[in-house]
Amino acid sequence: MEYAVLIILLALAQFTWFTARVGVARSRYKVDAPKTTGNDTWERLFRVQQNTMEQLVVFIPAMLAFSFYLSARWALLPGIVFLAGRQLYSWEYISKPSSRTPGMALTLLANAVLLVGALAGILMKVF
Amino acid sequence: MEYAVLIILLALAQFTWFTARVGVARSRYKVDAPKTTGNDTWERLFRVQQNTMEQLVVFIPAMLAFSFYLSARWALLPGIVFLAGRQLYSWEYISKPSSRTPGMALTLLANAVLLVGALAGILMKVF
Amino acid sequence: MEYAVLIILLALAQFTWFTARVGVARSRYKVDAPKTTGNDTWERLFRVQQNTMEQLVVFIPAMLAFSFYLSARWALLPGIVFLAGRQLYSWEYISKPSSRTPGMALTLLANAVLLVGALAGILMKVF
Numbered sequence: 001m002e003y004a005v006l007i008i009l010l011a012l013a014q015f016t017w018f019t020a021r022v023g024v025a026r027s028r029y030k031v032d033a034p035k036t037t038g039n040d041t042w043e044r045l046f047r048v049q050q051n052t053m054e055q056l057v058v059f060i061p062a063m064l065a066f067s068f069y070l071s072a073r074w075a076l077l078p079g080i081v082f083l084a085g086r087q088l089y090s091w092e093y094i095s096k097p098s099s100r101t102p103g104m105a106l107t108l109l110a111n112a113v114l115l116v117g118a119l120a121g122i123l124m125k126v127f
Numbered sequence: 128m129e130y131a132v133l134i135i136l137l138a139l140a141q142f143t144w145f146t147a148r149v150g151v152a153r154s155r156y157k158v159d160a161p162k163t164t165g166n167d168t169w170e171r172l173f174r175v176q177q178n179t180m181e182q183l184v185v186f187i188p189a190m191l192a193f194s195f196y197l198s199a200r201w202a203l204l205p206g207i208v209f210l211a212g213r214q215l216y217s218w219e220y221i222s223k224p225s226s227r228t229p230g231m232a233l234t235l236l237a238n239a240v241l242l243v244g245a246l247a248g249i250l251m252k253v254f
Numbered sequence: 255m256e257y258a259v260l261i262i263l264l265a266l267a268q269f270t271w272f273t274a275r276v277g278v279a280r281s282r283y284k285v286d287a288p289k290t291t292g293n294d295t296w297e298r299l300f301r302v303q304q305n306t307m308e309q310l311v312v313f314i315p316a317m318l319a320f321s322f323y324l325s326a327r328w329a330l331l332p333g334i335v336f337l338a339g340r341q342l343y344s345w346e347y348i349s350k351p352s353s354r355t356p357g358m359a360l361t362l363l364a365n366a367v368l369l370v371g372a373l374a375g376i377l378m379k380v381f
Contacts, residue, residue: 009376016312020362032352033352034300034301036301043161046161054180056311057142062139097160097161098159104150111143185266185269188314192259242267249256
């Protein structure tokens with residue numbers, strides 16, 4: 001399980017970076033709290049963070065369940081794809097939102113593999 | 128713990144469906160990233176996903192803690208109520224947002240039972 | 255691990271309170287679903303909840319990993335700082351959004367300590 005937890009902690013460090021960037025950019029782009037709209041560049045940073053949170057809510061439990069019930073070694077592959085996919089997604093979204101498909105696809109693929117693999121592993125255990 | 132993890136994975140599959148629907152509907156309803164407003168139907172799909180994420184952040188740890196510290200068998204009941212409540216919430220919200228109270232109430236009830244049960248279980252263990 | 259889980263459950267109870275408040279305030283401030291804008295006071299309540307969710311996604315796994323791989327006793331300190339920081343953040347944000355820095359700083363500090371500590375603990379275990 002150590003490698004799964006390590007990958008999760010790295011994904012949380014990446015998310016913390018995306019989050020810190022949103023907070024710092026509020027003053028630069030003059031988006032005063034509680035507003036979350038008004039500047040397109042800031043909204044891109046905000047959406048990268050928000051979308052990453054949505055993906056982490058699936059990634060973290062699915063990563064742990066896949067590692068525990070199917071294979072701790074094979075979990076590394078979708079884990080690394082997730083991290084790389086999120087970084088790519090961030091670069092793409094900031095430069096041009098409509099170009100974000102490859103980064104998004106890698107994340108969805110990683111999460112789908114983890115979710116289906118974890119379900120398969122637990123169903124084999126239970127039945 | 129297997130049944131708790133199984134229910135959590137099913138809830139994540141349901142959430143993945145809500146999430147995919149939001150992404151696909153962006154082009155149909157012409158809500159270009161990074162915007163999250165502009166079309167009422169799309170905003171309903173988006174709010175179903177966002178609200179489900181808010182509930183999952185409570186559901187996942189509370190489900191695991193309830194199963195581990197109180198009862199793995201009784202956790203199934205609020206678990207199934209959560210899944211059904213979210214599906215009902217999605218149907219209600221999409222057809223008419225003001226009709227979403229029953230689905231929301233089922234989710235909140237499931238989460239409240241899991242949270243209070245988990246707290247009771249852990250306090251009995253600690254003291 | 256019991257104390258880490260207890261702190262997490264308390265943080266989830268606090269988040270449930272922030273969430274319930276947002277739902278109830280929709281009718282008072284006339285922000286009809288699916289809208290999430292239109293009244294500044296409601297938007298403050300909403301942002302407190304949303305920001306707390308963002309922080310919980312880091313806090314919960316980092317708290318568990320810190321407790322498991324580094325120290326279950328020392329995890330209590332950032333855990334209590336997190337809870338207090340979120341309460342302070344809520345009070346500050348509601349009274350005046352621009353005054354929210356101290357509450358935010360306490361939360362970020364707690365999460366940074368948990369994340370770095372968990373990473374250190376797991377790297378010592380793995381290598």
